[in-house]
Amino acid sequence: MSLNFAQVGINTDKxxxxxxxxxxxxxxxxxxxxxxxxxxxxPRYTEAQRDMQFIPNMNTAQNSMxxxxxxEDCYNYWNQAEQEWKSLCGALGNLNSLLIARQYx
Numbered sequence: 001m002s003l004n005f006a007q008v009g010i011n012t013d014k015x016x017x018x019x020x021x022x023x024x025x026x027x028x029x030x031x032x033x034x035x036x037x038x039x040x041x042x043p044r045y046t047e048a049q050r051d052m053q054f055i056p057n058m059n060t061a062q063n064s065m066x067x068x069x070x071x072e073d074c075y076n077y078w079n080q081a082e083q084e085w086k087s088l089c090g091a092l093g094n095l096n097s098l099l100i101a102r103q104y105x
Contacts, residue, residue, distance in 0.1 A: 047071040050085065054078070 007022060009015030015022035023040060045053065045067055054062070063080035075088040 042066055042068045042075065044068040044070050050076070058083070 007015035007017065007019055010021070010023045012022055012024035047069060048071070050067060050069060054065075054067075058065075058078055058080070060080050062078050065078045067076050068074075069076045069085075069087070072087060072089075076085045077088065078084075079086045
């Protein structure tokens with residue numbers, strides 16, 4: 001038995017070799033305002049929706065799954081090792097107590 005691996009491309013017929021999904025900018029030369037400045041919208045959930053929908057079903061296959069948490073106004077990812085959602089932005093807290101332990105030259 002052999003396994004085949006394929007890359008998926010959106011708006012490209014030559015997705016980058018080491019990507020699972022390659023989304024290329026759209027460029028319509030006939031457009032008066034080129035539409036190449038587009039982004040990707042990550043699925044959005046409130047914390048309640050996230051916890052009700054996902055937590056009962058999370059396992060190793062979902063490790064690093066990314067969502068946008070509307071309640072927190074932040075991106076969250078699933079950390080399988082700790083069995084919890086981690087925030088990618090969260091509050092920084094009091095920066096007055098920040099200690100820099102390296103000296104940069």
